[in-house]
Amino acid sequence: MKRILLVEDELEIAELERDYLEINEMEVTIERNGARGLELALQDDFDLIILDIMLPDMSGFDICREIRAKKEVPILLVSARKEDIDKIRGLGLGADDYITKPFSPSELVARVKAHLARYERLAKNNIASQNEILQVHDLTLDLDGRKVFVADQEIIFTTKEFDLLVFLAKRPNRVWNKEQLFEQIWGMQAAGDVSTVVVHIRKIREKLESHGDFSESIETIWGAGYRFNL
The missing domain is CATH 1.10.10.10 (Winged helix-like DNA-binding domain superfamily/Winged helix DNA-binding domain)
Known part of the structure; x- marks a missing residue:
């Protein structure tokens, strides 16, 4: 079972996303605090991280930068901000994807599955x-x-x-x-x-x-x- 870390301060949104991911046989850990989310991401071995940009205590961009400096794990940034400059900044920091709110939970699941599959192929290719x-x-x-x-x-x-x-x-x-x-x-x-x-x-x-x-x-x-x- 794939383990997902979901860093999202809006509990209602986080629980909805968790429900859809769990229906698709994924184990989801929700963290509403940015600093704590960063700590969990660096300490534990998650298969993918979903990271909201607008967190009350810490910028999602800063969290993404810290994670990418130490780990190769799929990172999906989520934000209500639609400006291209935010997408460019997030991708430039090493995020694998940028999803703009509002989005359907099924779209989120599709993107999560796609990135998990790509990283699995990457791991197999490294061995081969x-x-x-x-x-x-x-x-x-x-x-x-x-x-x-x-x-x-x-x-x-x-x-x-x-x-x-x-x-x-x-x-x-x-x-x-x-x-x-x-x-x-x-x-x-x-x-x-x-x-x-x-x-x-x-x-x-x-x-x-x-x-x-x-x-x-x-x-x-x-x-x-x-x-x-x-």
Whole structure:
């Protein structure tokens, strides 16, 4: 049974979300205090964390940053704030998804299942791909250790940044549109915002270009998508 940590200060909403997740055979721990939620997230081994941004004692953004710095676990941010800047900030901090209130409980369950399945596939792939190294010019991708190096200097990537970079690097010189990349990396066809792809491409470029001349490695093909150039 998958264990979910739900950090939400509105009890009525938290209980409704818990009920739907438990119907789908998940064990849910509710925490209404942000600081306590962060403590639980770091101390215990949850399979996924649902985190409200607007908590009375601590920003959900800060909690997300702290968790991601120490753990690779799916994090779903939830907020009534619909501004793109909030989505960009949350995804930039390493969140796996951003859900805007109000949303249907069934949508939440669908996204939770999709992220759990993706992380399970990721774990299996890590076992199957031991010692697999992908070398592209000065860029080294350690698929087993999930590490990125440029000229022996490691660059830290979030889980989805790494997955997206590897996906493109393994399939060079082909154009992929945002919808295709979203489906391949996030494992969902219509249950998410494809602007997530744009944010992650930008973050990947920034990290690579800060360590060398990678300005043309991931090319934007206007009106079509993205291409990894060899």
